[in-house]
Amino acid sequence: MAGREIVLAEKIDLHLCWEGKQLYLKPIPTFLLHHDFFTHAICTAAAPPGSTTASSDLYASACGFLKSYTKLIRHESDLAIAQEKNLIPASVTWNQWCDFSADIVLNTTGMILSQRYDYGELRLTRLNLLYEMHACEPFHWGDHRYKFLLDTISHEWLLFTFVYFTVVLTAMQAVLATQYGAGSVGIQRAAFGCGVFVLVVAGGSCVLMGVFVWLRAYVLFFSETWIGRQQYRIYYLDRILEALVLSE
Structure with missing residues (x-):
């Protein structure tokens, strides 16, 4: 069940x-x-x-x-x-x-x-992804168009990475709070490097995620409007040709 x-x-x-x-x-x-x-x-x-x-x-x-x-x-x-x-x-x-x-x-x-x-049974999110790669548009939009843009992002891995970095930085703070950590230049440098690394990774991930979502949204909405315009033109072109044939 x-x-x-x-x-x-x-x-x-x-x-x-x-x-x-x-x-x-x-x-x-x-x-x-x-x-x-x-x-x-x-x-x-x-x-x-x-x-x-x-x-x-x-x-x-x-x-x-x-x-x-x-x-x-x-x-x-x-x-x-x-x-x-x-x-x-x-x-x-x-x-x-x-x-x-x-x-x-x-x-x-x-x-x-x-x-x-x-x-x-077929998973709709995977069908959307495969269909998007082939036809530049999703298989089925459904009622969650904007949610679809984030379906391929692994939220579990993002949460795991965030928790992992949080534990590491908390441990670094605990070590630096001790007398041994405060007096050790090596530990201070390691903590500084670790903090900078986490900031770079977090900032880079946010930028890459934003670029990915923006590009995907642009491609999807652009393809949808372009296909709609082409269908509109074909429809009225057929009507014009039909009118010309009838006039003859």
Whole structure:
């Protein structure tokens, strides 16, 4: 039990992504639970049983999505929680779900499905970092845009370094307060050098952290506004071309 809070996400890209105590899950659309719709609209794109060729993206994604729920809902209590969170229609009974999940597992075994679901849950902060390195924008902003800028900074190491330097400087002060330390030139020089070193490291860390956050924010917000302007231009260019074609 990870103790995570279930957050509904209509975007399939966020399904099974987690951040902190939040786990994003996409509710099962009602039409995917209808046998006739699934057979005529999705199964027509499936690869033959036992085939080594990949199915279409639609079939692979749909079956991978449904198969992920067969892993999430294994007990009757899981179904009750899913229905309480509006992930599954309340009309679905436990026996119906058992038959449905068994049918999904049986018909997808050995088939090449979407590789996305081979990895299970994915950490959203790492996805954002990887996506940012590739596309110069995060995978998902969420409701914490400014918090995202600090996600890659290891706060644990910063705290450990601060505590370590505090202990060292306190020990130096205790030694200098003694009669032996006050009369020793070597200890005084060592304490002075240690203090200067700590000040340089602390100041340099603050400067580097500020530069890193500023550069990252600049790149992210610049890419976001630039992409928005390009989409705006493309949209109106299409409208202009459409108007010219109609005028002819």
